Amino acid sequence: MDAPTPKRYGRGLFLATVAGGLTSIAWGKPVWTKVSAALGPAESLVPFVPQGWRIYTVSGSMPTFDRATWRLEIGGLVDRKLSLSYDDLRALPRAHQISDFHCVTGWTVKNVRWGGVRLRDVFAEAKPQFDAHGLQFVSAEIPYVDYLTLDQGRIPDVMLAYEMNGKPLAREHGAPLRLVIPEMYGYKNVKWLREVNLVPQAEPGYWEQLGYDRDAWVGRSNGYGA
Amino acid sequence: MKLVRRFSRTERTLHWVNATGFLLLLATGLILYLPRLSVLVGRRPLIKDIHFWGGVGWVSALALVALLGDRRGLLRTAGEIETFQPSRFNVGQKVNAVLNAAFTVLFLASGLLLFFGERDTRFRFASTVLLHDGLMYAALGLLVGHLYLAVIHPATRHSLRGMTRGTVNAEWAKRHYPRWAPPAD
Numbered sequence: 001m002d003a004p005t006p007k008r009y010g011r012g013l014f015l016a017t018v019a020g021g022l023t024s025i026a027w028g029k030p031v032w033t034k035v036s037a038a039l040g041p042a043e044s045l046v047p048f049v050p051q052g053w054r055i056y057t058v059s060g061s062m063p064t065f066d067r068a069t070w071r072l073e074i075g076g077l078v079d080r081k082l083s084l085s086y087d088d089l090r091a092l093p094r095a096h097q098i099s100d101f102h103c104v105t106g107w108t109v110k111n112v113r114w115g116g117v118r119l120r121d122v123f124a125e126a127k128p129q130f131d132a133h134g135l136q137f138v139s140a141e142i143p144y145v146d147y148l149t150l151d152q153g154r155i156p157d158v159m160l161a162y163e164m165n166g167k168p169l170a171r172e173h174g175a176p177l178r179l180v181i182p183e184m185y186g187y188k189n190v191k192w193l194r195e196v197n198l199v200p201q202a203e204p205g206y207w208e209q210l211g212y213d214r215d216a217w218v219g220r221s222n223g224y225g226a
Numbered sequence: 227m228k229l230v231r232r233f234s235r236t237e238r239t240l241h242w243v244n245a246t247g248f249l250l251l252l253a254t255g256l257i258l259y260l261p262r263l264s265v266l267v268g269r270r271p272l273i274k275d276i277h278f279w280g281g282v283g284w285v286s287a288l289a290l291v292a293l294l295g296d297r298r299g300l301l302r303t304a305g306e307i308e309t310f311q312p313s314r315f316n317v318g319q320k321v322n323a324v325l326n327a328a329f330t331v332l333f334l335a336s337g338l339l340l341f342f343g344e345r346d347t348r349f350r351f352a353s354t355v356l357l358h359d360g361l362m363y364a365a366l367g368l369l370v371g372h373l374y375l376a377v378i379h380p381a382t383r384h385s386l387r388g389m390t391r392g393t394v395n396a397e398w399a400k401r402h403y404p405r406w407a408p409p410a411d
Contacts, residue, residue, distance in 0.1 A: 006309040006310075007309070007310075008308040010310055010324045011308050013321065013325070014324050017329070017332070018332060021328070021329075021332035021336075022332070024356070028352075028357055029352045029353040032353075053261055054261065055261045056270070057264070057271075062268055104350075105340070105343075105354075107356075172264060172265045222347055222350060223347030224350075
């Protein structure tokens, strides 16, 4: 008599692994969120990735910051154009907040401590004109640009941040200055800011021209939520 | 030294094509993933292109080797790996091979979702990046164990010869794979 055919455990393991992996597209993030809530910030357990940040850029090299020559230009539909040095900016009233940062690709960094200035304090001297309904944020990383409506810019925790977690903003996070709008996905939080212009209305920014939503509300845009 | 044949030319080609592709994707993937490396290297759009097309090339090259090589031999090997009974390979080696095959499928699927998700919201899921990263950690764990046994551990590192030249010492084979009856070379 022939020996019984050996069981094909390998096929079972292969199919189970593939099935588990593919279905994790549906359960991965909810489970990870639960695990990280249970363990404290679970992402700090993942080696080499500080707090879960990933650094996304669209051009060949990251802009560099020279404190002596750096300027933030405030222009467009304003009564008085401004050119602020880094020290001018630091002399404005300092605001701080703790907020979560969400990337549209699915990762989140909780409880980021930001320090910086509110837009109204930046605009106080420039005096926006009545026909301005949009804000243009121009990055030193060419050709990155994005927009908010003036109303979105008035959300209380929108800020121009020059500090992150108690330190001056690091180069990879947009040194020396980035936009922070926690209500929207990261691609609206323009890094390496060098110009803020008052414009007649918000236009599609860099990623929006590639099909992402202009109003990038966390959890209810870009195919997420209803 | 009496030698016995352990790996065919097709098996060895498949292994080294797989290794080359994996290492290229690991290197470019880590540059995209780890903030320190992202800052050090920069050139993200270029690295992204190399990573994506490297992945497409990796899977295509594997398919090509399988198609143009000794297909029957590969199928026989697949059947041998599936049983989980010690033969030319021990159970650990079989589990490693099966997991790597499954990971390749999942790397490809999640990678394509990331690529098309960047272009169309219908393919965008909040967990894709978690799957792709998790796979990397799991595959890296397997690779470290594999490299230790194949290159460093004195009792087992002779097996590297099997994967480079195809043959291994008959005595060594008998000691490590007593249930394997190899054809003499």
